[in-house]
């Protein structure tokens with residue numbers, strides 16, 4: 001049997017160097033792999049899954065054992081995989097605060113190409129129109145953080161779609177946000193039957209739907225809550241956004257929704273999931289443990305092999321991009337894995353994930369626009385140094401920016417650092433990473 005559904009050419013280059021602040025940092029760089037589908041790879045989903053499983057469990061190949069294991073499984077046990085399931089491109093940039101690696105010096109000019117120029121001829125909206133779907137009685141901070149982050153790092157317009165209970169509060173944080181109180185929780189509507197729920201869903205979809213086409217990217221989940229009626233409506237919004245080909249960033253309770261209903265998002269190439277450690281474990285349990293009879297029910301997520309496991313997960317989700325947040329951020333669309341431990345802060349105050357989702361949404365919209373322009377300058381450089389997938393490019397840029405802002409805010413505020421401080425540094429950090437022309 002072929003060891004994979006892919007033919008692969010792999011070269012690898014490792015090097016280490018002294019980072020600018022004197023500590024030794026190890027970098028590894030795997031040039032982009034060549035992936036070629038074998039005939040029949042895009043056949044029926046069942047066959048495709050069977051091929052993937054055959055790939056990931058074929059013990060005759062050094063690169064093909066399952067990336068998952070479980071100590072408590074009642075199903076077949078598996079040896080943890082020690083090698084990559086597939087070659088991956090890995091970018092690992094300086095852990096040291098202020099590190100300025102050679103790798104980074106190649107990546108940043110490539111990422112900069114997708115950042116739109118500021119020119120007098122451009123009109124309002126061209127630098128990005130972002131929507132955040134989130135905000136309920138409990139959480140008003142998270143959607144605010146995501147939306148204001150989008151504005152502060154360069155988007156022109158940011159909308160928030162939330163419940164009426166959250167709207168006034170969010171508006172009072174900032175006059176810059178456009179806030180739509182259109183979502184409903186069970187608490188607001190009381191006990192209603194199926195028919196009324198369906199009517200409510202249509203109403204919400206009509207309210208949100210008339211705006212959808214305007215957005216370059218939608219963040220779904222910060223502070224959304226987990227009310228079943230509300231989530232039902234958001235599922236309908238996701239379907240509509242997919243139909244309109246709008247990039248989606250799913251975070252917080254948006255991840256809760258798609259973890260429970262993965263079919264909402266599987267196979268949508270413009271989706272980015274941004275799970276933290278816990279959210280990632282839940283996703284793995286659902287997508288791998290529950291759906292694949294041939295791996296343990298509660299697959300172990302091992303730090304040692306996160307990149308390989310993430311790549312496997314993204315592949316099982318048929319090309320969805322996953323940004324797994326943590327000490328190191330790992331990003332994969334199933335084809336490649338990028339990782340970055342660039343900058344960052346030791347403060348773990350709540351809300352940093354919201355800054356990431358809002359910023360990533362803007363970068364993704366810029367990257368999508370950039371790749372859709374046939375004559376865009378430097379496209380080959382971006383493809384070779386980062387990826388030809390706008391969601392991968394956007395996720396890496398979002399991660400770098402947030403970690404840079406967190407490091408800058410921490411340098412100033414130390415233990416007092418909060419998410420608001422990190423947001424204050426977004427503009428400055430953008431300019432450090434992607435300087436405006438003098």
Ligand SMILES: NC(=O)C1=CN([C@@H]2O[C@H](COP(=O)(O)OP(=O)(O)OC[C@H]3O[C@@H](n4cnc5c(N)ncnc54)[C@H](OP(=O)(O)O)[C@@H]3O)[C@@H](O)[C@H]2O)[C@@H](O)CC1
Pocket residue numbers: 138139140141142143221222223224225251252253276277278279350351353354
């Ligand atoms: N100001 C606001 O309005 C904010 C609102 N937010 C919104 O809240 C909603 C729910 O989000 P969430 O963060 O409470 O849920 P989730 O991530 O499942 O964590 C649940 C528990 O898991 C654990 N845990 C988490 N990370 C871990 C790790 N790395 N490693 C190990 N354990 C970890 C940890 O458990 P503990 O340690 O407390 O036992 C944690 O309490 C969502 O809509 C979000 O957007 C936030 O954005 C914050 C700012």
Ligand SMILES: Nc1ncnc2c1ncn2[C@@H]1O[C@H](COP(=O)(O)OP(=O)(O)OP(=O)(O)O)[C@@H](O)[C@H]1O
Pocket residue numbers: 252275276277325326327328329343344345346348349350351352353354355356399402403
């Ligand atoms: N241990 C760490 N060291 C450095 N940076 C980290 C660490 N853990 C997470 N980060 C960074 O913090 C940001 C937010 O990740 P985090 O895991 O806090 O998300 P979250 O739990 O979803 O946040 P939120 O509080 O908004 O729900 C990411 O950009 C990630 O790179």
